Amino acid sequence: MDATQPTPPTGEAPRARRRTSALTIPEQIANRLAAAILNGEFRDGERLREQDLAETHGVSRGPVREALRALERYGLAILLPRRGAYAVGLSLDVIAEAFNARAALAGIAARQLARREAAVARAVVEMEAALASAAELVEEPAGAAHAFQLAIRDTALCIYRYCGAGHIERALTDQVDRSIWGLMWRAQPLDFQTPERRRESLAFWTGILAALRARDEHAAERLLRDDIFNTRDRVLASLAALRGEQPDPALLMRDA
Amino acid sequence: MDATQPTPPTGEAPRARRRTSALTIPEQIANRLAAAILNGEFRDGERLREQDLAETHGVSRGPVREALRALERYGLAILLPRRGAYAVGLSLDVIAEAFNARAALAGIAARQLARREAAVARAVVEMEAALASAAELVEEPAGAAHAFQLAIRDTALCIYRYCGAGHIERALTDQVDRSIWGLMWRAQPLDFQTPERRRESLAFWTGILAALRARDEHAAERLLRDDIFNTRDRVLASLAALRGEQPDPALLMRDA
DNA sequence: TCAATGTCGATTGTCGACAATTGGAATGCT
DNA sequence: AGCATTCCAATTGTCGACAATCGACATTGA
Numbered sequence: 001m002d003a004t005q006p007t008p009p010t011g012e013a014p015r016a017r018r019r020t021s022a023l024t025i026p027e028q029i030a031n032r033l034a035a036a037i038l039n040g041e042f043r044d045g046e047r048l049r050e051q052d053l054a055e056t057h058g059v060s061r062g063p064v065r066e067a068l069r070a071l072e073r074y075g076l077a078i079l080l081p082r083r084g085a086y087a088v089g090l091s092l093d094v095i096a097e098a099f100n101a102r103a104a105l106a107g108i109a110a111r112q113l114a115r116r117e118a119a120v121a122r123a124v125v126e127m128e129a130a131l132a133s134a135a136e137l138v139e140e141p142a143g144a145a146h147a148f149q150l151a152i153r154d155t156a157l158c159i160y161r162y163c164g165a166g167h168i169e170r171a172l173t174d175q176v177d178r179s180i181w182g183l184m185w186r187a188q189p190l191d192f193q194t195p196e197r198r199r200e201s202l203a204f205w206t207g208i209l210a211a212l213r214a215r216d217e218h219a220a221e222r223l224l225r226d227d228i229f230n231t232r233d234r235v236l237a238s239l240a241a242l243r244g245e246q247p248d249p250a251l252l253m254r255d256a
Numbered sequence: 257m258d259a260t261q262p263t264p265p266t267g268e269a270p271r272a273r274r275r276t277s278a279l280t281i282p283e284q285i286a287n288r289l290a291a292a293i294l295n296g297e298f299r300d301g302e303r304l305r306e307q308d309l310a311e312t313h314g315v316s317r318g319p320v321r322e323a324l325r326a327l328e329r330y331g332l333a334i335l336l337p338r339r340g341a342y343a344v345g346l347s348l349d350v351i352a353e354a355f356n357a358r359a360a361l362a363g364i365a366a367r368q369l370a371r372r373e374a375a376v377a378r379a380v381v382e383m384e385a386a387l388a389s390a391a392e393l394v395e396e397p398a399g400a401a402h403a404f405q406l407a408i409r410d411t412a413l414c415i416y417r418y419c420g421a422g423h424i425e426r427a428l429t430d431q432v433d434r435s436i437w438g439l440m441w442r443a444q445p446l447d448f449q450t451p452e453r454r455r456e457s458l459a460f461w462t463g464i465l466a467a468l469r470a471r472d473e474h475a476a477e478r479l480l481r482d483d484i485f486n487t488r489d490r491v492l493a494s495l496a497a498l499r500g501e502q503p504d505p506a507l508l509m510r511d512a
Numbered sequence: 513t514c515a516a517t518g519t520c521g522a523t524t525g526t527c528g529a530c531a532a533t534t535g536g537a538a539t540g541c542t
Numbered sequence: 543a544g545c546a547t548t549c550c551a552a553t554t555g556t557c558g559a560c561a562a563t564c565g566a567c568a569t570t571g572a
Contacts, residue, residue, distance in 0.1 A: 315557085
């Protein structure tokens, strides 16, 4: 409208720069609330009053409101206009199913990628780079957990990007932002805080990379799925310890 | 914490009552902004300044911020912390693909339902009731568009609910709230504002109901898909008229 | 001339206060 | 007693103002 701005008002959006570890306040609150709901600190259907949450977390209601909308995206809260927010206590079964769905999708992506020779060649190059930066962080102290996780994620993204199925890639990347799985993924840095776990994960991905190089589609699928299943089982074990609940054993299978 | 409240602070969340037509202010703004982006009034990558939008819509920045988060959910905007919001101009191809994906899912649901005798019996009862209330609204003036749409939606939900595939039902209902398709669905009342269109839609659904009663899975699938394809083509035609763009003819096929 | 650094304007993030609406309780009527 | 109505407290929704942060430009030095 007015041309007094130093930069044209329209044009290309800035590239979405990767946030290293600087979570915004609403994101921090959303993560803490999500953890509280998943741990069972809020009962299913319990009301979440904005003022209470604001005082508990030492901020005003503005960021809390934003965090509650984020929880709604994850399916962890129900927002009723003018009536407030209510916690949704997810059963361990639902959480297990989210991991299983992702394992299935990611497995398909890996298999499809392994079948495509040219795509494998390109993917492997990028994966090697990402995995190398992960390898540098393996023996660092706990602070490196998040950076390590990002490197591993970049490795995985290569598989989805080159698998040749746009809708699978889309579904997998959407999950990171919008689904329960994405929430769990954010909680995973706790999982990567010991060098042991980082070594283990790196070994898995080295194996996946080897399987892709060898064009062994079954090995690639199995390894990728097993890595997700392992995370699933760790997450469910810790949640089951916090709650009394036990997940349906049928959902802990590794052949979905 | 304190027991002075008239109602216990925890317990069952109130049932999500269907809002008849009272959209909250942020929802109204989100819808208007979405329409503006889809119509091409905002260029792809154009910056969306909170203050400008607030003044344009006659509210403060609070509701605008909330509307922008909603646009992000729909994939119509990118939000960069501390750097602002940017419009995402969706191509007609992307929109067409959203309808095609829904047509495929809904078609599968209809087919699965038709195969299950007991489920059909229960679904038909509910569908008849929903369709009857839609029929009452066919000849009303334009104000009945939204109520008619809700009745049609309830009819469709019966199919998804009884189709026997939880993940399909989940995906279809999620789309209503979270995807581009849901946005288009909200725009559809404009589509139902003439009695002609309402008659046409009612005829389709009467046919679908008949196909289900006859356990004709192919007819049910075809009719449901065609109804969605029809909507797709109307939406794309109006958008194509507003923009210069023309969608890829391959995406206008009816056999996806 | 180019790179690094300091400063500044513009915009988003956050806050506290006020207004509007809801659900429930108390009240009055049949 | 049962039901409808009125009123009220509690909570969410909205607003305007202030603070924090980012990008761009100007300045300085090599």
